[in-house]
Amino acid sequence: MSSEIGANIRRERDRLRWSQARLAREVCRAAGIAGEPVGRQEVSRWETGKRTPREWLPFLAAALGVTVDTLSTPQKPAVPPLPTLADFLPEEDPLSPLESRTGRRVGIGTVDELQQRVHGLRLADDVLAGGDLIRPALRDLRRVVKLYRESTHTSDVGWQLLRQIGELAQIAGWIASDAGQHEEAERIYRLGISAARQAEDHTLAGNLAGSLAYQMSNTGREAEGLILAQAAFRDSQAEAPPKARALYLDRVAWAHTKAGGTENGQQAVRALGEAGQALSEDSEGTESPAYLYWVDAGELRVMESRVYTELHRPLRAVPLLREVLSGYDATHTREMALYLSWLAVALADANEPEEAAAVAERVIFLVTDTPSARVAERVRVILGRLQNYADVPEVAALLAEHPAA
Template identity: 80%
Template sequence: MSSGIGANIRRERDRLGWSQARLAREVCRAAGVIGEPVGRQEVSRWETGKRTPREWLPFLAAALGISPEALTGPQTPAEPPLPTLADYLPEGDPLAPLSAREGRRVGMGQVGDLQQRVHGLRLADDVLAGGDLIRPALRELRSAVRLYREGAHTGEVGRELLVQIGELAQIAGWIASDAGQHAEAERIYRLGLGAARQAEDHTLAGNLAGSLAYQLSNTGREVEGLDLARAALHGAGPDAPPKARALYLDRVAWAHTKAGGVENAQQAMRALGEAGEALAEDSEGTESPAWLYWVDAGELQVMESRVYTELRRPLRAVPLLRDVLSRYDATHTRELALYLSWLAVACADANEPEEAAAIAGRVIDLSRDVASERTAERVRVVLARLAEYAEVPEVMAVLNSVTLESKGPETLAASGADPLAGRKS
């Protein structure tokens, strides 16, 4: 039997958007057996090559809607395939329930309580920075995983718990990234992706994968970020809610922007246009997950303005950023600092160093007490851009004030982590 059978199984499963648990159920259904003699772990062993399907091969092929030969033959892709979301699952199975299953009974009431806490954490992230929220976020995540693994619950309750673990991992990963803990954030995102995949929530899986792709693009791993952003969009499929597709397309646009080059710039603009079209399909009757509450035309405008700034097209970026900033108040300190930092850079690109310096001074003031590595990185970017106009008196005053206060931009920037970002996009 071909050594590539595991890769073929995984490819076909991902084509259908099924989890390993779903494929296991479909194989048992195709075989007409009662119970589940094939489970998720057995499918995992097939895909990793630890076992071969043998007698299950005809039923596996029938479940996937292909011939057995298509599974046992060599892979011959026409072009290098995108990575699948399964490639980003955590090592082992950190969500495996404990075998005894003698823990306390968990019902929908506990799921509802967890859902409220997850949403509360999201709302807190709107006004607080990662450094302030990292401890409670990780504490909630550990508690939720323990509840799932150690509690006794029905299949329906278990699935809802997995969904909440996935949602909690997304916001906890975002918070960890904002706090500058990028390795920890990646582990959290991967855990959440595993939970979402087991729960067969493809929209949530796309959000987690897109969030990780966003971090990769911003931390020197632009190629990986672009591949994963595209895989997140592809994995969610065309039936994802319009708001979700708009969000995924926004992240694809940013990944193309960070990857650099003329072709990627063109792809970024195309993705922005498609994001706007996707959002236009949203209506009051469209059902979207609650965590998409913040995705609207204004958020697409935020990303559009940042893309234009990164592409050094200030004539387009500046009006958009000023419009965005007119809608934010002092309670959103981090977002104000971030968006103002982009405006400062855009003004510098427009050869308006005096205006850039005035805005930079406000960025520095806002960032001083914000425990966010994102704002700290933006301070570094702004100061580096202003240094090109060091002979301008207003610019010199800003640079000197930073030097006097913190003995160098590096020290000031250490107060807080990763470029851009606003909200949870």
């Protein structure tokens, strides 16, 4: 605490452009004490945390013209505003090639380098949150759009560049959504859909549309999310490999779940079954896009457990979540926290508040200082659900310790 107070004293002194000696004199004046019982060296000890001001704190606050709380409360570091896609792209149609191209000629080697960069960003998203990645993701997206518009290239390379714009937009949109920038994510997804359609890559367009539908379903636009998720599956399934169809159907299942109602619940369970059937058709000889590397039976079980949790069927959800979490990669902290959050809610639904509180505590521990809006929202959901058990000692202790979590 003394180091935090010291940093605050230094900040306020710098704001006034005072020397340490000047502050020492002003503190004595504020205390109404003649002479200099507080000198420059004492102020230095306070600022470096070697000594705590204690009884001098009110006089320090008065001298600096701030409250005692301002000096004693840890200050959050200033965070620059998150960039938006508009900061990185031209105002006109961003996918319209310039009539007079002054850039260098690019070939398939450049496309290969971009593919590696995009995949590296996907892998980074496995272990980092959206708030950490949105700046490099948008810089990369701007760079690829600029390259497409300004360089000279063959038609085939142009199509490949459009695909890379689409793939990069998919991961950048996901990152922006995780950072809580939902309007920005939608703009990015729509840019990607346009690029994928121009490249005639219907599988990629379906993936982007499904990602946007997923965001809509999670941000109060359930009806739109359901319509878009169904359209993404319907328009893309003919050319999509099994993994892609399974993913589209997973999103349809979630969209039905979020839409609510008995019929939608039944449709959600039916879509889960169809997703499993689609994935079972995947084999070693089946080629899938690199961006589907994470789609497997485990991920389908995660969605299945989430659907059953949302439908308040904890007897189905809890065993599935325990199975998934038992073998999950602990380095994927955000996903681990998200899956645990669903387990906490399912346990609360199963009338196991003590265990739900223990899981919630683990979620909060895992995501401390993680800049993910998804995780923050899930923590709020858990604590809200546990309010029904506020008289249970373990829950009461959790709510008291994390009132603003």
